[in-house]
Amino acid sequence: MADSNSETKSSNQMWGGRFASGPDAIMEEINASIGFDKKLYAQDIRGSIAHATMLSHQGIISAEDKDKIVHGLNTILSEIESGEFEYSRRLEDIHMNIEARLATLIGPAAGRLHTARSRNDQVALDFRLWVKEELQRTETALTGLIAAFLDRAEEHAETVMPGFTHLQTAQPVTFGHHCMAYVEMFGRDRSRVRHAIEHMDESPIGAAALAGTGFPIDRHMTASALGFAGPTRNSIDTVSDRDFALEFLSIAAIAATHMSRLAEEIVIWSTPQFGFIRLSDAFSTGSSIMPQKKNPDAAELVRAKTGRINGSLIALLTVMKGLPLAYSKDMQEDKEQVFDAAESLELAVAAMTGMVRDMTIRADRMKAAAGSGYSTATDLADWLVREAGLPFRDAHHVTGRAVALAEQKTCDLADLSLEDLQSIHPSITAKVFDVLTVEASVASRTSFGGTAPNEVRKQIAWWRARN
Numbered sequence: 001m002a003d004s005n006s007e008t009k010s011s012n013q014m015w016g017g018r019f020a021s022g023p024d025a026i027m028e029e030i031n032a033s034i035g036f037d038k039k040l041y042a043q044d045i046r047g048s049i050a051h052a053t054m055l056s057h058q059g060i061i062s063a064e065d066k067d068k069i070v071h072g073l074n075t076i077l078s079e080i081e082s083g084e085f086e087y088s089r090r091l092e093d094i095h096m097n098i099e100a101r102l103a104t105l106i107g108p109a110a111g112r113l114h115t116a117r118s119r120n121d122q123v124a125l126d127f128r129l130w131v132k133e134e135l136q137r138t139e140t141a142l143t144g145l146i147a148a149f150l151d152r153a154e155e156h157a158e159t160v161m162p163g164f165t166h167l168q169t170a171q172p173v174t175f176g177h178h179c180m181a182y183v184e185m186f187g188r189d190r191s192r193v194r195h196a197i198e199h200m201d202e203s204p205i206g207a208a209a210l211a212g213t214g215f216p217i218d219r220h221m222t223a224s225a226l227g228f229a230g231p232t233r234n235s236i237d238t239v240s241d242r243d244f245a246l247e248f249l250s251i252a253a254i255a256a257t258h259m260s261r262l263a264e265e266i267v268i269w270s271t272p273q274f275g276f277i278r279l280s281d282a283f284s285t286g287s288s289i290m291p292q293k294k295n296p297d298a299a300e301l302v303r304a305k306t307g308r309i310n311g312s313l314i315a316l317l318t319v320m321k322g323l324p325l326a327y328s329k330d331m332q333e334d335k336e337q338v339f340d341a342a343e344s345l346e347l348a349v350a351a352m353t354g355m356v357r358d359m360t361i362r363a364d365r366m367k368a369a370a371g372s373g374y375s376t377a378t379d380l381a382d383w384l385v386r387e388a389g390l391p392f393r394d395a396h397h398v399t400g401r402a403v404a405l406a407e408q409k410t411c412d413l414a415d416l417s418l419e420d421l422q423s424i425h426p427s428i429t430a431k432v433f434d435v436l437t438v439e440a441s442v443a444s445r446t447s448f449g450g451t452a453p454n455e456v457r458k459q460i461a462w463w464r465a466r467n
Helices: 004-015 023-031 034-057 063-082 094-112 119-155 175-199 219-225 235-240 243-269 297-320 329-358 363-370 377-388 392-409 418-424 430-434 438-444 453-464
Strands: 160-165 168-174
Touching: 034 063, 034 094, 034 119, 034 219, 034 329, 063 094, 094 119, 119 175, 119 235, 119 243, 119 329, 119 453, 160 175, 160 363, 160 438, 168 175, 168 363, 168 438, 175 243, 175 453, 243 297, 243 329, 297 329, 377 392, 377 430, 377 438, 392 418, 418 430
Parallel strands: none
Antiparallel strands: 160 168
16 A cells, blocks of 8 residues: 555646646636736726715715725825735735735724625726726727828828739729728727727626625716716626627627738838839848848738737637626636737737838839830720710720720730720720829729729818818
8 A cells, every 4th residue: 555655646646737736726727817817907996986985975884984995096096006015816806906905004994895796896996997098098099000000191192003802914004092991990990999988988887796695885986986877787797708708799890800901911012023113121020031021010910900800700709609697717718818819909009000110112013014004994985885875885895895806916905905895895095094094093083982093182181070
């Protein structure tokens, strides 16, 4: 029979080398969240001050205890912000770390702070406050990115470039119009941010563990003190809801997708083959062995951040999908995903705003490319409909023959002679050459939201009034 020492050794080995002290060490490792939720310290202290003030106002705790609690919490806030505060993993999370320090500072009065609340509604409050503040920062950042695009769009309202479908030259557009496409994208992102702030603008504190409390609290008072429109209306949903976090991650994923599409274009445009733009050294790197290389690393890294943000959304959706009401410890896995996505999104928006303002536009290369690939073919077809009275399907067929002839002659449509064009259809006159230049093409697209420079300027003015 094995002795007790060998049994202990065998037991410890079963738990793995990192956890030499056995299951207690594993439980501490898996249970502790202080390593990441200390990010919520300011929200936790702010919520506790509002809660203590309400408790005193309602006569649940004395004014003297409230004053001690508030003073102690402000002292802890100063300690954390100065780097003097010592966090303990043994105390699991930010809430218990602050509460333990408060007890050291003010004694028994600290124990009254947790009256009429639970860690369940406390963490729901802290996290909701943090996400709300992050959404407000995101709104500001997106507004800056939109402003950068509006400036470039105004600067290049008449700069002609090729418009693409399937990454094949389609029709001429202006670079200003292309920039305004991203204004629309990021404008929708900002609109989603604003709606999300409205959706989550309810205070969880006072829901307690899941059933509310028998103390005569005033949840409207704490909601107002914390800047919420009002309190949540169902205590069970309150402590089990993480829709606000999922909505933030969803918004972040969509915005990151938009930035990834832009990053892809920047990567393509900066290649020697396109040469539409140049990025300065501030947003590029060189090669370790190829001295001629200038790599658009900032754009590539923004493109890659999208994977991290999308992964965070999927991770939290998966955490939440099977949880019965109300609170489950699974929900501790919500914060790291949101924190990481928020950091990635902030960095990506800042980098993209910098690149949009930094890049040098090579209008000559854009214009040269705009006329390639018979990009004014649709203009020829439209002219045949307007001037020659052809049905569009017939005009499309005639234009296709003109393109084939130009290909045979290895020239652009505008370089075909009138005789060449009339050999395809006798109704074509010399006036057709007025629409076969890229400048004429973009100028003709005057429909609402079109690429004509004057229409682009109208859209810029509309957005400037709302940005």
